[in-house]
Amino acid sequence: MDLTSNSEVMLSTAGAGLRAQRLAGAVLLLSLLVFGALVPFAKLPLAPVWAFIPCYESMLLISDLITAVLLLGQVRSTRSRGVLALACGYFFTAGMTVVHALSFPGLFSPTGLLGAGPQSTAWLYMFWHGGFPLFVLAYAGLQGVELRMRPGPRPLYRAILRCVLLTLLLVVALGALATIGHDRLPVIMVKQRYAPALTVVVGIVWSFSVFALFAVWRKRQRSMLDLWLMVVMCAWLIDIALSALFNGARFDLGFYAGRIYGLLAANFVLMMLMVENGTLYLNLSRMADELRQLSMVDTMTGIANRRQFDATLEAEWRRAMRSGAPLSLLMLDIDFFKCYNDAYGHVAGDGCLRRVAQLLAAAARRPGELAARYGGEEFAVLLPGMDGAAALAFAQGICRALAELGVEHAHSAAAGHVTLSIGVACVGAGSAPGGGHPGGAAADAAAPLRLVEAADLALYASKTGGRNRATLAPPLRAAAGPPCATLPA
Numbered sequence: 326m327d328l329t330s331n332s333e334v335m336l337s338t339a340g341a342g343l344r345a346q347r348l349a350g351a352v353l354l355l356s357l358l359v360f361g362a363l364v365p366f367a368k369l370p371l372a373p374v375w376a377f378i379p380c381y382e383s384m385l386l387i388s389d390l391i392t393a394v395l396l397l398g399q400v401r402s403t404r405s406r407g408v409l410a411l412a413c414g415y416f417f418t419a420g421m422t423v424v425h426a427l428s429f430p431g432l433f434s435p436t437g438l439l440g441a442g443p444q445s446t447a448w449l450y451m452f453w454h455g456g457f458p459l460f461v462l463a464y465a466g467l468q469g470v471e472l473r474m475r476p477g478p479r480p481l482y483r484a485i486l487r488c489v490l491l492t493l494l495l496v497v498a499l500g501a502l503a504t505i506g507h508d509r510l511p512v513i514m515v516k517q518r519y520a521p522a523l524t525v526v527v528g529i530v531w532s533f534s535v536f537a538l539f540a541v542w543r544k545r546q547r548s549m550l551d552l553w554l555m556v557v558m559c560a561w562l563i564d565i566a567l568s569a570l571f572n573g574a575r576f577d578l579g580f581y582a583g584r585i586y587g588l589l590a591a592n593f594v595l596m597m598l599m600v601e602n603g604t605l606y607l608n609l610s611r612m613a614d615e616l617r618q619l620s621m622v623d624t625m626t627g628i629a630n631r632r633q634f635d636a637t638l639e640a641e642w643r644r645a646m647r648s649g650a651p652l653s654l655l656m657l658d659i660d661f662f663k664c665y666n667d668a669y670g671h672v673a674g675d676g677c678l679r680r681v682a683q684l685l686a687a688a689a690r691r692p693g694e695l696a697a698r699y700g701g702e703e704f705a706v707l708l709p710g711m712d713g714a715a716a717l718a719f720a721q722g723i724c725r726a727l728a729e730l731g732v733e734h735a736h737s738a739a740a741g742h743v744t745l746s747i748g749v750a751c752v753g754a755g756s757a758p759g760g761g762h763p764g765g766a767a768a769d770a771a772a773p774l775r776l777v778e779a780a781d782l783a784l785y786a787s788k789t790g791g792r793n794r795a796t797l798a799p800p801l802r803a804a805a806g807p808p809c810a811t812l813p814a
């Protein structure tokens with residue numbers, strides 16, 4: 326997974342892959358087939374179901390608003406003017422849906438609210454269906470253009486708010502024109518039937534959708550959003566054709582079918598945004614796992630790194646203080662490693678570090694045990710529940726296993742193979758400074774470091790004692806002093 330870019334998780338920037346294109350193609354083909362089958366029956370009169378209008382428009386309103394808000398979420402990260410224009414387009418259709426429902430004759434009042442006349446809703450439908458494609462055109466034209474922020478607090482939010490308010494103002498203006506000013510508009514509805522002028526108006530509205538579809542189609546790099554917008558525009562064309570071109574009046578088959586298409590069209594982008602949100606969370610959790618892994622593992626040797634060691638030491642220290650169980654620590658350093666690098670080269674040196682790391686990881690296999698690269702050619706092994714004597718024996722076992730591995734080191738004064746010097750320290754029941762009480766060593770953040778210091782001193786003793794050996798430090802309670810037992814491997 327690419328951790329350096331978020332372009333693949335945003336619908337407005339992610340490229341439309343072959344699978345998505347096929348799916349969109351299949352949806353489109355199915356829509357066209359259904360459309361073709363419906364056209365001959367578009368004028369078929371059906372029973373007027375008044376409840377259909379508020380149901381369909383409430384669903385439209387909700388899905389348009391959710392889509393608009395999700396698109397605004399994309400504007401926050403992409404700062405794209407185009408995506409903001411599209412989000413405003415969805416706010417526009419949401420607003421027009423409300424005005425359309427309120428003014429629909431016979432729904433909330435016999436003639437419709439807002440001072441609507443007999444052709445107000447027909448004109449609102451035209452403004453609504455002609456307006457949205459213009460927002461899509463703006464989206465296609467403005468994509469890649471970043472929002473210009475005015476100086477001041479929260480510039481992005483102010484820019485978004487300005488655009489949304491302007492859109493709502495447009496809705497109010499068009500709503501007023503279609504209701505209060507409906508007398509001044511050409512006659513497109515006579516009673517419940519369509520007037521001849523309607524064909525011209527529908528033609529204009531339809532051509533806007535065609536232009537919008539073409540503008541998105543001709544973009545050089547099509548995103549997932551572009552792809553689904555194209556499907557939306559096709560569904561809009563079908564919606565307009567069925568409910569204003571091929572049908573004859575309100576409540577015929579074309580009227581109902583066209584609106585259902587409109588509803589589906591509104592939901593295409595929403596569904597894709599929802600899917601994208603799911604994918605986004607999945608990708609984020611994967612990235613978080615990867616980052617956690619990267620931050621805890623030494624990339625060269627593949628075992629735990631210093632960060633993981635520090636965190637585990639602190640946790641195991643606390644657990645040991647609470648339970649009174651012993652906790653042992655081994656600090657290990659490769660002998661004459663500088664000579665190894667000088668003689669065999671750094672690449673071979675890296676290989677040697679990896680082999681030692683694998684050997685330690687294989688040895689520290691019990692639950693809770695941890696082998697880590699402490700830094701450079703120094704390693705650490707944490708052994709919870711193991712007392713000093715057992716840890717010393719464990720360390721000697723490592724020295725023996727390394728001898729058996731027999732990694733040649735002709736320039737070592739300790740042996741003809743790579744060897745380790747090991748310091749062993751243990752903290753056990755009653756041996757910790759503070760006696761293990763919550764207010765004592767367990768509460769002292771620096772306390773675990775004393776185990777490291779003790780193991781380090783024991784390691785130094787192993788080095789000065791001839792290398793290729795393990796030394797057990799005195800119990801931690803005693804002041805750091807001379808090691809109590811040094812045993813050659």
Ligand SMILES: Nc1nc2c(ncn2[C@@H]2O[C@H](COP(=O)(O)OP(=O)(O)OP(=O)(O)O)[C@@H](O)[C@H]2O)c(=O)[nH]1
Binds near residue numbers: 672
């Ligand atoms: N190849 C390689 N070498 C490393 C790495 N990290 C540290 N070293 C080398 O490890 C060597 C450590 O050298 P010193 O600290 O002098 O210790 P030494 O030669 O092992 O001698 P003693 O520890 O006293 O036995 C240095 O030459 C470092 O360059 C690494 O990631 N890869």
